[in-house]
Amino acid sequence: MIANRRFTLVARPQGLPCESDFRLTQEPAPTIGEGEFLVRNHYASIDPAIRGWLEPGGNYMEPVALGDAVRASTIGIVEQSNNPAFPLGQWVMGLNKIEFYSVGRADGFTHPIDVSAVPSPTAYLSVAGAVGLTAWFGVEEVMKPVAGQTLLVSGAAGAVGSLIGQLARRRGARVVGIAGGPEKCAKLTGRYHYDAAIDYRGKDADALGAAIAEACPDGVDFVYENVGGVCLDAALMNINTGALVVICGLISEYNSAPYGTRNVWQLLVKTATMRGYLLTQYLDKFPEGARAMADLVAQGAIVYDEHIEEGIDNALSSMLRLFEGSNQGKMILKLT
């Protein structure tokens, strides 16, 4: 019998997820039916979005059921197969769960990946995967910044933020990043090619707003928001007329009572637009975006970082790193 270790939800988190919300369970690996294949997951993508899926309402996807393993994008290798398109040994990527074994179906999200085309298979969970595509479409489809415009990014040292800055700067925009702490800020300007970096730590909305004003003397034409809360309020106070505020994430708000955004009125007086952006809005352009990002990586035109933790027993601590901001790149869990 093959043992399937699973990171299982047993209680819905109240605020920050904690040990008692999950259990590491072990059960027999699933058996596959006609047309199906068995994937041994090797890496799971630990994303802020997972927190939303643990809520009773689920947030834009079905909630993870109590007693089921936690949903995540994974990459792995086909170990059993009743489907010739998914032969044994094939690397695949899919929206699966944080568990050793998942069943794949031809009509599901799982698809083969070419690990020879990237420096490491994990690239499919970072720059060559959803993170890279999110940044690509965020810059090239949603915002389209040009020279002379200023783009402000919160969570700028994060997986998506670090790419947004580089992609927007390639288009000629001035990019200013917000991150937590001097080390991350140094990384923004030193490694990710941001024009300026702002440390949000120790600043309330007014102080952060003043710091943005100083770093963006011509105002802000685009806000790419990964954080929300105080960051969004401070950003709103600095938008130019006709600005676009893209809400990609609100990680500061996921584990706490709702933050009240005070400066929505700025949208009115600046005739500005704020829009929610999910990668799934550009599903039809995925191949094009994936090619573009792969080319940039192959050319060495963009840098990216991965933070890989080992062991399914570190699933929770990896998730918590996202919320405390202690990850140094795209958070990935190796399911050894």
Added chain:
Amino acid sequence: MIANRRFTLVARPQGLPCESDFRLTQEPAPTIGEGEFLVRNHYASIDPAIRGWLEPGGNYMEPVALGDAVRASTIGIVEQSNNPAFPLGQWVMGLNKIEFYSVGRADGFTHPIDVSAVPSPTAYLSVAGAVGLTAWFGVEEVMKPVAGQTLLVSGAAGAVGSLIGQLARRRGARVVGIAGGPEKCAKLTGRYHYDAAIDYRGKDADALGAAIAEACPDGVDFVYENVGGVCLDAALMNINTGALVVICGLISEYNSAPYGTRNVWQLLVKTATMRGYLLTQYLDKFPEGARAMADLVAQGAIVYDEHIEEGIDNALSSMLRLFEGSNQGKMILKLT
């Protein structure tokens, strides 16, 4: 000497404007220079936007200076003229002040109006003026709702809101209005052709959200927000995927400490858009919009209401009516 009575700002309001913030002053009527003309203002439009102009920052226009009369749209008659395009006796409309006499210039905002084309000159401050144009472009350019879609309007019994409902319903949309008190709600469905009305009084955001959910069983595709605060938060909890939230006004927030909007996260999970809308965005289409609204009024296809108070000494009380919601139609001050 002609006496010019003026509603003059002497202190910046803290919260709700009060008597000590203004003074009725009297000075000689201004003299006109080359190409200029003197307008005797007969009616002033009392708009929520005036409150923003009293702030030190001004909000999308220069702030009203301390010691100057309060800015407002007015209609009046040319009484002296050094400009043949503006002969004596000509009715004109312009962005002037709450004062008996204003100086007009050919290159200013002031333009002749044809009072014979409307039931009353005051129509140029309501249905045939900025209010009517705001509703027209809001429906026909910003939202463009169609049959099968649901449009939610706050401040629905107000000057703009009462027209939004009628215009959207002409396009086949289902329109649901929020207003304060049973009388206004009865007016929404009885007079302004709303499909359903919701009384916001006595409801917190959760209760109002539940009432919206009941009145909008298919969710909300468009929110036309005039009120903000609890209304906006409750509306956000009911938006459909891809919804458009139009911020036209936030009257509930103008006189108080900033309200914190809790449900901005809904924009993300619903990939929705929220945009600020000012009439000035459609300046180039004004003639077309004005013709369309004039035709609808002439056909009796839309109804509208004006609430006219008499006397410049009632300027403040008229303004306060807007914030307490005790006006019964477009608030207009007759400057007798």
